[in-house]
Every structure is written in C-alpha cells, then in structure tokens.
Amino acid sequence: MRPQLSATGMIVAACIAHSLSMICFAAYPALLPEFTEIWSMNSTEAGSVSAAFFVGYTLSVPVLTILSDRIDPRRIYLFSSCLSAAGALGFAFMAEGPASASLYNGLIGAGVGGTYMPGLKALGDHIEGRLFVRATGWYTGMFGFGAALSYLVADGIFMLSGWPAVFMFGAVCAVASGLIVFFAIPPSDPGAVSMPFSAVRKVFTNRTAVTWSICYALHTGELFAIRSWIVAFLVFSASQTGGADAGLAAWLTPVTVAAVATLLGLPMTIFGNELCIRYGRRLIVILVMLITAALAVASGASSHLTYGIAAFFIVAYNAAIMADSSAITAGALSNAAPGLRGATMALHSTLGFAGGAVGPFIVGVVLDQFGGAMSPMAWTIALGQMALVGVICPLLIKIMRPEGAVGDRDAPAAK
Secondary structure, three states: OOOOOOHHHHHHHHHHHHHHHOOOOOHHHHOHHHHHHHOOOOHHHHHHHHHHHHHHHHHHHHHHHHHOOOOOHHHHHHHHHHHHHHHHHHHHHHOOOHHHHHHHHHHHHHHHHHHHHHHHHHHHOOOOHHHHHHHHHHHHHHHHHHHHHHHHHHHHHHHHHOHHHHHHHHHHHHHHHHHHHHHHOOOOOHHHOOOOHHHHHHHHHOHHHHHHHHHHHHHHHHHHHHHHHHHHHHHHHHHOOOOHHHHHHHHOOHHHHHHHHHHOHHHHHHHHHHHHHHHOHHHHHHHHHHHHHHHHHHHHHHHHOOHHHHHHHHHHHHHHHHOOHHHHHHHHHOOOOOOOHHHHHHHHHHHHHHHHHHHHHHHHHHHHHOOOOOOHHHHHHHHHHHHHHHHHHHHHHHHHOOOOOOOOOOOOOOO
16 A cells, blocks of 8 residues: 555645646747747637637536546546647647647647646545645646746747647646646545536536636636737737847746746735635635736736836736636635535636636737737737726626635635
8 A cells, every 4th residue: 555645745746746737838828929920820810729728628627527526536637637648749740720739729728627626626535624725725826837837848948949849848747747646646436425417507506606616717718818928918019129128028038027927826826815814705806806907907008118017017917817816716616515526616617718718819809900919009908908807806796795715704614
C-alpha cells in the first residue's frame, strides 16, 4: 500500500498538476501575431481560434465533470490529460489554418475542461470545510499561474525551436499532470454518495450556486477575452510608440507583460478569497467588479497613449479581474448539495467557459467592425465594452443575494 499524502501534500500536488495542465493554454494567444501573419487571418478568424478552446471546454464539462459524482475523478483527470495532449500534438503536426487550428485548439480545451473541476472534485472528496474553501483559492489561483507560465514557455520555445515545439512540449506536460493527480491523490468512491443523473436538475434550484455561476460566466468571458488578446493589444501599442517607449517594448516584451499580468492572478485570487472570508463575499465581489469596470475603460483609453501606460493599465486590469475568480467559485461550490458537488461544478464550469468562448470572439468582431487591430479607436471600444460585466454582476448579486462560502463572515459556519 502506497503512503497517503497529508491534506497539504494533496493540495500541493493538485496545484502543481493543474499548472502543468495549463501549459498549452496560452500557446496560441502568445503567438497570435505570428499565426495571424502565417495564416493571413483577420481579427474575427483569429478570435475564433481562441474561442474554439473554450467551446471544446464547454462541450466536455457537462459530461466529464458530472461523471465525477459517479466515477473516481482521478480517472477522469487522467483521460482528459491525454485528450489535451492529443489536441496539442494535432496542432503541432496538422494545423494548417484557422479551421484546423480551431479543431485542435478545441480538443486541447476539451481536455483542460476534464481536468480543471474534476481535479478540484478529487481534492474535495478528501478535504472539507474551510480548508476546502482555502484550497479552492489556491487551486483556482494556479490556473492563472499555469497560464502565465504558458506565455513564457510558448515565447521561449518558439524563439528556440518554432511553434510546433511549443505544442509538443505542452502535450508532455498534460500527460505528466494526469499522472501526478492519479498517483498523488487517493481514490474516491463517489458512487457511495452520488445521486442519479435525474437528480442533476436539483442543481438548478440552488439559487446561490446558480447566481454565483452566472457571475462566473460573465467574469470568465471578460478574463479570457483579455488573455486571448493581451499580446496582440501590446504589440499594437508598441507599434504606435517611438523613442524611449520603443526601447521599453524591446526590454519588456508584450509576451513578458502578458505573463506578469497573468502571474499576478495567483496572489490576487487568493487575496480576494481571503477578503471574502473576513468581510463577506457579496461585498468584496461587488467592489472588485466595480474596480474592474473602471480599469476596463482605462485600458481601452490607454490604446491612444504610450506603451508603458498601456502595459500598466492592462496589467492592473488583469490583476483586478482575478481578484474575484476563486471568490466566485468558492461561493458556488461551497453551497453545493450533498452528492451533487460534481454536478454543481459542471454547471459552474460550463457556464463559465461558455462565457470564455464568447468573450474572445466578441473582441475580434468589435475590432473588425471599428477599424481592425491596428486602430486605436477599435481597441478603445473593444476593451471598454467589457466594463459592462462590472456593472451587470453587482446588480445580479444585489438582486439575488447569494449566500457566502463556509466560514465567511456573512455565511453560516457550516453547511
């Protein structure tokens, strides 16, 4: 019998695996300017390839995450890791344009969709209460860390060996992540507590979980629109800048800025979740959303200014978006009904990444409609319109008044 890790050890292992599973996440966005040139794509086509990742994710989640209530989630995680690796290898060897790239990016997304929430479900089967709420913050934050690492890995490998090698390396990391979860986390016996599939409809009667999940859909659409287009935005900004800022762009490259912006997501998402525990989830999420809306407008307006100013605002905007990421997720999952945590995760993640599929596509369409990716006005409108998320979500929270997570100041001590 193999030795069992402590709760902390399982959390660390799951977080490491989660970051490795994300290596292909930003492979396409980090190289979007190169792919746009190689395949002669307009902004709508470029945004469609990004959106395909989230379409694949959204299609896989309802099946794979709900199954984690009935099948050991480690097995689902390992299968999904191999699916992601298959998509990465297909992209590396067979992508020849936006259509085929969308297909393989969709497979990568489907694989990530089968790892993200099932990995958290595997932890939740062995960790409960406030520790699970905090583990959710760390695990969710590693999504941002893995995405940041993905930007740096993509840029570094691309410079050394070309873009196919980026996806080949991502395939290796995907398989490694599946093996870590499978061997580091004990088996689950979800069948002992799971409900029949017909009971999944009960998830939709959970007002708190559904409200937080709708907020997550809007939040994720905004987040992944930025992560899909941040490099292209900064490349545009650098191209408009002369003199000293041109030197800054050469030193602090668009990919480096994107990685820093994404890396800040880890401390921000943990910090935001801790603030929710101390001061109340509804209050903190509303405040963060309003700040995010202001930064969306400021980021769009910075497209007319220097590269340094644009980089500052886009980094601040990305960090602010992440401050409520795990806060929203913990609010939904902590309030899941017994035996329906996997189904609640499925609803939450499906809605979230459906938003993630729409966000990058909308930005591409708006860019094309208002002058293209080399127009300052187009970028001002494309980024500025995302401030709507920071207005709609607070209104929804005020109306629906969802409960906080276990251990929050504004929630019962136990569920």
